[in-house]
Amino acid sequence: MSATTNIRNWLDERFGWDELMSFLRHKTVPIHRFSYFYFLGGMTLFLFGIQVVTGILLLMYYRPTPNGAFESVQYIMTRVRFGWLIRSIHSWGANVMILTAIAHMFSVFFLKSYRKPRELTWLSGMILLFLVLGFGFSGYLLPWNMLSLFATKVGTNMTAQVPFVGHWILVFLRGGEDVTGATLTRFFGIHVAILPGLATLFIGLHLVLVQRFGMSVPPSVEAEVKAHPEKARELRFFPNFFLRELMAWYVALAVLGSLAAFKPWELGQKADLFASAPAGIRPEWYFMFMFQTLRFLPANVGPFAGDLIGVLGFGLAAVIWTCLPFFDNDKHGRGKRWITGVGVFALAYFVGMTLYAYLAG
């Protein structure tokens, strides 16, 4: 008996290893014309893993203080061997991960994968998306440069618009009335402890739910299979689908490596709490649609402040979007048309406003 078989038997006797692993053998992925969208979730998970690994590596040198943060990132970028690679992959990876997470969300939405019984899978996924945006927002400040300082000032200021608890949230996020070194320490704690803990919890839940219900098949394919059961095709998850996913991960890693090598992430100028905001202050691209909307809003809408309307509007939209599966309880399982319409509008608004913000400058 080989050593591997011995170890396997040892584990099997104690934990029922074979039983635990049997789900991998039985798990299948339906094959149809939309199967490519099944890669997006795994891709996001892979990129999250990259963020965890590179993030832990950055912690070896990063210092979360107003006098040390910028210098330590500078040190990583210039002195530490391959520091530029690790830091640029972390910055680029964050952006690509948010992109794949958003793409995953829209693909799940339009393929109606959130239908009964998968409402909670959607809900946990939406919570993960908000956590990922929180990662992006909190991580943006950590290099402590001018751009991130003012983006954080503006971003946290927006929360003050929330009625009743707004000011409390602002003080909570900033660690005081203003964005200072205290904010940096706080964002660091949120970025490396609170959010990773929550994300781990919800990724676990999300994966358990995906595993529990299996892959969803879009309604149109479902109808075709019902009419012609012999056309149903499946692929074994392990190793067939997994190896394909692995190839996609390799490509993603190559893309990240190339971006890091040819377009290393900039460091900018060190944050100065008493300097004027430089021109061209803007948030990361995934917040641009909100940024652009707020620029469009007049100072006052009727008796209300324009910003208040904007912030409340986005808050309400996020709640409705998150709860859409609960409205889509169509008896025939095809989903309601108007919900698809809402999705098209949301996607068009997101893409349109983002593009407009960049093109209009």
Place this chain on the structure above:
Amino acid sequence: MNIDTQGSNQQQNLGSTEAARSSRRHFLEIFLGTSIVASLVSFLYPVLRYLVPPKQTELGPDLVIAAKVGELRPNSGKIFPFAGRPALLILSADGKYHAVSAVCTHLGCTVQYRPDLHEIWCPCHNGVYSIEGANISGPPPRPLQAFDVIVKSDDVYVQRPQNS
């Protein structure tokens, strides 16, 4: 691969295709395996190099002012920074200056001068050195590195021994 392909026996033909297939599979497995191992090495190498901290070049000067003349009373010592590490300046009871590294040669604690013993003492594991830095008792395996002391006008200079 198979010399015996002329045989009209179908069984043999089947066997040869199977052999070719399995050798092709074997080749692919080795090809895939080495590719994966090679790429893993290429991922791990930068990470390992990253974890090795860059060398610090700021060792500081080889000559520092450790104290002012008259700052130390006879039979007392003072810790001062020398080349980024603590060093110990002692004015002995008979009025002579001694300077040694204050890093214990046992496990790196910072030693101190004991006026009651007229010796250098490390509190971590009760190591004792003579005033010149020779290890006398306890666990220290080597003497403390000794430095040269130069008294010039009002200052007490300490420098690395010139002969080493």
